[in-house]
Amino acid sequence: MNRYFKAKVIENLSLNSSHNLLTLEPLDPAAEPNPGQFYMIEAGDSYDPLLKRPFCWLQKTRETIQFLFRIKGKGTSLMRAFKKGKVISVIGPLGNGYPLPRKKRTPLIVAGGTGIISLFSLINKLSHNCHVFYGARNKDELLLLNELEKLGNKLIVCTNDCSFGKEGMVNEVLSQFLSANESIKTSCLIYTCGPKPMLQEITSIAFHEGIRGYVSMEENMACGFGACQGCVVNTISGYKKVCKEGPVFPIEDIVWT
Amino acid sequence: MDLAVEIGSLKLKNPVMTASGTFGYGEEYSEFLDLNMLGAVVVKGISLKPMEGNPPPRICETPCGMLNAIGLHNIGLKRFLKEKLPYLRQFDTKIIVNILGNTIQEYVRLSKALDDAGVDAIELNVSCPNVKKGGIIFGTDKRALSRLVLKVKQSAGKRVIITKLSPNVSDITEFAIAAEESGSDALSLINTLRGMAIDIDTQKPKLANITGGLSGPAIKPIAIRMVWEASQSVRIPVIGIGGIINAQDAIEFMLAGATAIQVGTANFINPMATIEIIHGIRSYSEGKNIDNIRDIIGRIHGTAGHNNINL
Structure with a gap:
């Protein structure tokens, strides 16, 4: 094919x-x-x-x-x-896509802005089993709300300007959730996609709480199949191509600059 | 109909090759096309030691083109010989290895090793605009270029040596002649043109390296002109490169004086571009009753421009 x-x-x-x-x-x-x-x-x-x-x-x-x-x-x-x-x-x-979690892990899906698009197919596949945290700048930027609600997950929506859902950034909402649900930390797995500053915050939360997870990265790319070598991100084992070795990387592998 | 062309002693089944840095090590494209159909595969530039390349962002799009500052990210000679060359050998196509170094000694060591490994030809990269040291110094200094070609030619036995020239010089013919006189078997041109783009929102350069090499259809007229100039100043074959997207572009280069062509940026947009170009050259030849594609090489040399009265 x-x-x-x-x-x-x-x-x-x-x-x-x-x-x-x-x-x-x-x-x-x-x-x-x-x-x-x-x-x-x-x-x-x-x-x-x-x-x-x-x-x-x-x-x-x-x-x-x-x-x-x-x-x-x-x-x-x-x-x-x-x-x-x-x-x-x-x-x-x-690209590689998100690895599915082992059965006993609770996926925490953390989406910022259009990051929800990448994560939607994952949420769809995992169905009822996950917690979804979804943040956007304001109400108008929120996408797929009806569809997400229909999927019947535990859904927490937030906007920076409080025009819908909780007020604040999605990383703050995730932090609050983790403090209120200490027991989940040992059995959860983070999947995240969104703007870089947000991903960096989520990585730092994951690191401090000792939670593993996956992050989907974005870079300018010309071909998409590993030939141009344009779309690299820095990882603990050197530059990796977002298009081929990613876009999904273990969250602890990314070196943020 | 005969599409075969010769680059020195190297016989190609057709004039279509891939441009270094746009075709990986061949494997990346094998799911899209039959590598056996290509005249030659030119692999991503190889250095003695692996290179990490430049920090991202490494590429950005510009009107009808793109800027790249990959920085010669490559796996190094040892891994190339062990992991990539055996794969390419399965195919009935010529393998041309693009090499780069900081010193003449490095180029010599690379050429010797590749000659021993039995690759079909070596392309000297003396024109990458994206690394601070080496490479480009040979491409912009005639004497340095002559010494380099001479030494490589002495050490790489009978292997076909192609010198890839930089367009970032005021007179390409001087470099074409210097390479020919030092024993280069062929020339390939042009490499990318140094360019730059700025993001007006962040007020920063779009590339982490600040400048990059411009490629794509935007550079084609410059490349055609340089191939036309260079091919008239030397007797060795010239391989045309620069913004070739389709067969019409490839034919234009051949009329300007190119014996063969390399397809670069087009591979990113259409991974089957090379194959479509081969088919397109064949139908053009049929349409024009050309028995031998070699007959069109440099056909415009010595002719006058369009005369409007006759249009």
């Missing part, structure tokens, strides 16, 4: 002013993705932008793959204009 394939746009829904939900139908047989894996998606028909963009998958059915993306720059603005029926080229699934 070739991971480089053509796909047809089935639907491209605008969720709000800055997020779209894109549904693609692969025209060639496509491999089943694991939670936390990603795809490189062609953003335009011309040489500008030149490179494909990496996106984590959200949901997969037998015929389609769904992506939720934030409109941030030139590439995603062009993607927002994708019309139904358009055929684009895609590479994926790429």
Whole structure:
């Protein structure tokens, strides 16, 4: 099965002013993705932008793959204009994805902003068994709330400006939870994705509480399959490629600068 | 129809190669394409000792191109010979190893080892703009370049030596001639152009290395011009590199004087780009009734530009 394939746009829904939900139908047989894996998606028909963009998958059915993306720059603005029926080229699934926890471990899913997109497929797979901590800057930036509620996990939502849920940053909310639930510390496992400063805070909490876990990292990348060596992060064993050795790394392996 | 070309004593089944640093060690692409179909695989630059490369961010996109400052991140000679070369040997394609060093002695040791290992050709990287020491000094100083090529040629026996030239010089022909006179069997050009981009929100350079090498379609006209100049100033074959995305681009380089071409940045966007280019060159030749692709090499040499009256 070739991971480089053509796909047809089935639907491209605008969720709000800055997020779209894109549904693609692969025209060639496509491999089943694991939670936390990603795809490189062609953003335009011309040489500008030149490179494909990496996106984590959200949901997969037998015929389609769904992506939720934030409109941030030139590439995603062009993607927002994708019309139904358009055929684009895609590479994926790429990267390693989240390793699933052993049975007795309670997963603590900690998402910041669009980090929820990468973690959603994991939450979906783990179903009722996990605690989800999800923070965003404000109410408008919160994504997938209904879907998360439907999944029936223990869900704690927070916003920096208190426009929805608890007030504060998601790392503060996680800290409060851990102080109130001392006993969970020995049997839980953290999965986290979000902006770098937040990931750094979560890493430090994990370190101080002696909790193990996994972090999904992001870096500029050109190819997505290990050739350009552009997307490295610094780890305790040197530079590692986010696209191939990641994007998911053991939380204690990352060297933050 | 004959797509075969010759780079010195090296016979390629077609003129399409991969550019160093964009094709890993071949393995990365084997799930996307049949490596047997390629004229040659040029692997990521190898140094004597492994190199960690530059800190991230290492790449950023620019209009119709990208800047990279990977910093020659590579696994070193020993691991290449042990882990990567045996894999590539399974395929019916030529293996060209790009090498880099800080001193002539390092280039000589690398060439000897690769000659002993029986690779098909060695490409001297004297033009990486992203490392502070070595490499580039040979690419921007004619005398240093001559000494380097001479020494490598003496030590690497009959192996085909390709000198990869830097475009970051005022007159590429001087370097082309210097390499030829010192015994280089072929030239490849261009490597990336030094460039820079700044994030206006953070008011910082977009790359941790501050500057990087520009590649992609944005540099193609410069590369075409330099191939046209260089190929007219030397008798040895010139391998054209710079923003080749499709067969039309590849043919343009050959008309300008390139005997073969290397596909670089395009591999990142379309991992099957090289194969599509080979098919495209074949259909172009069929369409134009060209029996032998060698007939188009340098065809525009000595011709005048477009005359608007005839358009």
